[in-house]
Amino acid sequence: MTKPYAEVIGDPISHSKSPLIHGFWLEKLGIEADYRATRVAPDALGAFLAERQRDPAWRGCNITVPHKVAALDHVPDPGGIRGSIGAINTVFRGENDAFVGTNTDAAGFLSPIADLDWAGKSVIVVGAGGAARAILFALSRVGAGRVTILNRTPLKGAALLAQFGLKGDALPLPARLPAAALLVNTSALGMTGQPPLDLDLSPLSDDAVVYDIVYAPLVTPLLAAAAARGLDTVDGLEMLIGQAALAFELFFGAAPPREHDDELRSRLASGRTA
Structure with a gap:
């Protein structure tokens, strides 16, 4: 059998x-x-x-x-x-x-950060694909504040903000980051074989969390830059x-x-x- x-x-x-x-x-x-x-x-x-x-x-x-x-x-x-x-x-x-x-992506995304209070906090989301949809849905459920979506096609990001009832902005990638308490990379940028995600993290608050759902490599350039700035990081294995x-x-x-x-x-x- x-x-x-x-x-x-x-x-x-x-x-x-x-x-x-x-x-x-x-x-x-x-x-x-x-x-x-x-x-x-x-x-x-x-x-x-x-x-x-x-x-x-x-x-x-x-x-x-x-x-x-x-x-x-x-x-x-x-x-x-x-x-x-x-x-x-x-x-x-x-x-x-x-x-x-x-x-199961939405619950998987929240799992490692569920003990933190995200109500009213500003968030940056990179990407507007299937994973971004689950993450934006999760952010809407925990009462996140303004959400800035960075995507090559800003109109796609704007449509997602409207779909999930989130207030915020959709900006082209790359763009200067606003201040935020959480930055999430939902795109393939930084994955092995893909272009890097090169962002200036200086606008993020000192207690911000940088979360990269890419897990190959485990320590992406984005997470390395966040750690160098002394920020808390969450790697892609957590959501996976x-x-x-x-x-x-x-x-x-x-x-x-x-x-x-x-x-x-x-x-x-x-x-x-x-």
Whole structure:
């Protein structure tokens, strides 16, 4: 009998650390299942999901660039994600084995900073893609103050501010930063193989937090610059592990063993698989 499995899909996908994360938890819990990385081209997304629906061993998938918005056209959306976040990052089997699309990015993003009070605080968000949607949704729920979106296409950023009912500005990238308590990079800038994200962080407050969801490399130039300024930083593994934990339980019906997070982070940082 074929073992149950889940996977992460995207294009490209070879950089993904999701197989290591889920594989680590499956090993710790002694669950006989697999987790894979599968490259899916944009024009093959619909056919891929239709094929997986016919595979009884398939438990679901995590979704990364560039499919987070497009996937909404191919799976049911009982939670109304299209009208709220506007992007999904997880597909799983719900009642009667029916596909369900959801988004674990928002909760995963908030997890490492949830103990801080963001009500009324100014925030800068770099990027306006699928991950930015989840993060802006989360910021709207914690009552963030003015939000400045930096994006190559400011009109796209302005539309997102309106969608999530946030007050702020949409500026071209690069632009001089306003004062802010939190800066979040949701773009691929700074990722291995991508152009760097070169920002002057001097306008940020001395107690600001700089959060980069890029995790390859783990210490991005943005985080290095923030640390050099003495600012608190949050790296991409925090959100990656947080959103993965929620998806893991949906796929495999068991809570991941988060007491081993330090060991997991060590493996992720070193690239070891065992």
